[in-house]
Amino acid sequence: MGNNVQFHPPFTTPAEKMAKEYKKANEVSVGEWLLTFLLVLIPIVNIIMICAWSFRKNVAPSKRNFGIALVIISLVFYSLTFGIFCLLVIQNMINI
Helix, strand or coil: CCCCCCCCCCCHHHHHHHHHHHHCCCCCCHHHHHHHHHHHHHHCHHHHHHHHHHHHCCCHHHHHHHHHHHHHHHHHHHHHHHHHHHHHHHHHHCCC
């Protein structure tokens, strides 16, 4: 009278298991992100750590992308600052 249907958990392939393990190994916890932001606030240390996160291969992909983004933003900011400084110097030289 009863149904003899058994529930079988979904089959995971070895590749899926490896992908899950890789993802879990490369996850960055909230505590690590807090430490990351604190290190970025410290002068000199921030430059060293941003370079380390950006160019090392054994860093979590999300932290590596964060480091690369910070390098790009810093280059744009410093380029604009240098350009404005040069314009102000040239303007003062003309006015003298």
